[in-house]
Amino acid sequence: MTEKTFIAGFGGQGVISLGQMWVYCAMKEGLIVSFFPFYGAEKRGGIARASVIVSEEEIASPIVAKADTVVIMSQDSVEIAEEKCAQGGTILLNSSLVKTDPNRPDAKILHIPCNEIAEKIGDGRIANMVMMGALSQTTGAVKLDHADEILKTFFPPSKHGLIPMNIKAIEAGKQACLSCE
Amino acid sequence: MSKEIRLMKGNEAIGEAAIRAGCASYFGYPITPQNELTAYMAANMLPAGRIFIQAESEVSAINMVYGAAATGVRAMTSSSSPGISLKQEGISYLCGADLPAVVVNVARAGPGLGGITPAQGDYFQSTRGGGHGDYHTIVLAPKGVQEAADLTFEAFELSDKYKIPVLVLADGLIGQMMESVVLPDPVDMAALPRKPWAVGHQARDKRGVNHVSSMNLDPATLEKANLKREAHYDMVKKELCRYEEMQVEDADLVIVAYGTSARVSMSAVQAGRAKGLKIGLFRPITLWPFPYERIAALAEKEGRKFLSVEMSMGQMVEDVRLAVNGRAPVAHYGRTGGMIHNEEEVLAAAERMLNA
Numbered sequence: 001m002t003e004k005t006f007i008a009g010f011g012g013q014g015v016i017s018l019g020q021m022w023v024y025c026a027m028k029e030g031l032i033v034s035f036f037p038f039y040g041a042e043k044r045g046g047i048a049r050a051s052v053i054v055s056e057e058e059i060a061s062p063i064v065a066k067a068d069t070v071v072i073m074s075q076d077s078v079e080i081a082e083e084k085c086a087q088g089g090t091i092l093l094n095s096s097l098v099k100t101d102p103n104r105p106d107a108k109i110l111h112i113p114c115n116e117i118a119e120k121i122g123d124g125r126i127a128n129m130v131m132m133g134a135l136s137q138t139t140g141a142v143k144l145d146h147a148d149e150i151l152k153t154f155f156p157p158s159k160h161g162l163i164p165m166n167i168k169a170i171e172a173g174k175q176a177c178l179s180c181e
Numbered sequence: 182m183s184k185e186i187r188l189m190k191g192n193e194a195i196g197e198a199a200i201r202a203g204c205a206s207y208f209g210y211p212i213t214p215q216n217e218l219t220a221y222m223a224a225n226m227l228p229a230g231r232i233f234i235q236a237e238s239e240v241s242a243i244n245m246v247y248g249a250a251a252t253g254v255r256a257m258t259s260s261s262s263p264g265i266s267l268k269q270e271g272i273s274y275l276c277g278a279d280l281p282a283v284v285v286n287v288a289r290a291g292p293g294l295g296g297i298t299p300a301q302g303d304y305f306q307s308t309r310g311g312g313h314g315d316y317h318t319i320v321l322a323p324k325g326v327q328e329a330a331d332l333t334f335e336a337f338e339l340s341d342k343y344k345i346p347v348l349v350l351a352d353g354l355i356g357q358m359m360e361s362v363v364l365p366d367p368v369d370m371a372a373l374p375r376k377p378w379a380v381g382h383q384a385r386d387k388r389g390v391n392h393v394s395s396m397n398l399d400p401a402t403l404e405k406a407n408l409k410r411e412a413h414y415d416m417v418k419k420e421l422c423r424y425e426e427m428q429v430e431d432a433d434l435v436i437v438a439y440g441t442s443a444r445v446s447m448s449a450v451q452a453g454r455a456k457g458l459k460i461g462l463f464r465p466i467t468l469w470p471f472p473y474e475r476i477a478a479l480a481e482k483e484g485r486k487f488l489s490v491e492m493s494m495g496q497m498v499e500d501v502r503l504a505v506n507g508r509a510p511v512a513h514y515g516r517t518g519g520m521i522h523n524e525e526e527v528l529a530a531a532e533r534m535l536n537a
Contacts, residue, residue, distance in 0.1 A: 036357065
């Protein structure tokens with residue numbers, strides 16, 4: 001199993017955190033991982049993107065040329081991200097902010113209203129964790145079944161109070177993905 | 182007990198490996214894409230009882246390395262391409278004084294101030310000395326985070342052993358990317374070999390006065406010193422050449438690539454083999470000394486071709502040509518300016534050459 005994912009969004013949406021958390025959880029689930037972030041020199045804004053690979057085998061190139069799954073968090077990253085999708089791959093759209101479908105009739109497109117779900121749970125900033133749940137559900141590559149234990153080793157103890165909300169976001173993301181598949 | 186696996190950025194893994202290797206003093210100046218390395222050292226050197234100084238410039242930092250190395254401690258600096266250019270005078274002085282030191286270049290795109298994204302355009306500078314005068318530094322090229330940690334750790338050992346500065350040549354991708362890494366065990370700093378040539382503490386240690394300098398105004402004496410160093414280089418060339426091979430035995434086309442380009446080329450080889458193409462990969466790990474002899478031996482096979490894949494306009498390709506010495510076709514493929522080729526582009530270049 002090798003899952004190559006390309007994630008894009010605007011700076012501040014947690015694109016880099018989503019990629020990091022994804023590979024960290026994958027590593028804790030026993031997979032080999034690579035994560036390569038790419039962003040401009042801007043302090044805020046701009047388009048942030050991440051090439052992320054989780055695999056049962058040694059990873060050759062860490063650059064994702066053709067992604068099995070593309071995650072699009074914002075409208076302005078559609079153009080950059082849509083062409084990264086492999087033929088017949090999956091595109092996960094944050095439908096709260098992306099209002100036009102990518103021009104990829106070959107791809108399976110799943111609409112996840114990440115910001116709306118996150119705000120319902122209590123904080124719009126965990127929209128990226130909603131998306132991580134959806135990514136787990138649709139790829140099956142990283143199970144996230146024990147994410148609460150894993151996140152405890154990722155975050156310093158001062159942030160452990162936020163973990164239950166993040167877990168809720170991940171679970172809601174899985175559910176949202178199930179209901180649109 | 183199995184060792185702890187950690188998820189780290191290349192820059193951080195290099196910093197932690199240096200601390201574990203007994204780096205007693207780090208001198209740096211910020212530049213993207215190696216900033217996490219300087220930041221890691223700022224956060225972790227002082228608590229470990231070591232010295233961290235953010236110098237006022239790259240020139241200052243490399244000269245602080247010279248001073249620290251002359252006292253016999255393990256010393257290090259790091260930067261990215263334009264900053265490494267600024268350090269070249271100091272690296273030449275270190276080589277002239279036969280001092281060990283570790284310099285890390287997390288390379289970015291040039292020339293000039295260029296851009297902040299990964300590139301391999303510093304190959305000539307790294308392998309041809311880089312500064313003025315007849316000298317070389319040992320150059321190690323990691324292909325990922327694990328090897329960045331391992332080679333940085335080993336760089337301190339090699340530098341002490343040979344009394345030659347060691348350059349770890351990474352790039353912005355290896356510095357910025359995160360992979361899992363198992364770190365080497367820390368050395369016992371008290372047990373590191375003594376350096377009787379070092380300056381300082383002579384009264385305490387009851388040693389004679391030592392003088393560490395790269396200056397030598399008598400041409401005959403300087404020539405003798407340079408000849409002696411050259412003989413030393415010949416020994417290093419015999420002992421240290423290191424490389425990795427992937428499916429080269431039956432290959433009609435051998436891709437030669439290091440660092441990030443080697444990782445991408447691994448994927449291209451896998452994709453090419455899946456299509457039935459006989460492609461292999463030769464990855465130099467030491468860029469100086471360069472594995473000329475092994476490449477020359479590979480060029481003996483009838484009809485074999487070589488493609489040097491680099492994120493540059495073609496620099497290592499000249500070393501491949503020197504090694505092959507006209508016995509086989511050699512070409513270059515690569516992106517530049519901070520653009521990174523992907524496996525499809527590399528495979529397409531390999532197929533063009535196979536069909537040419």
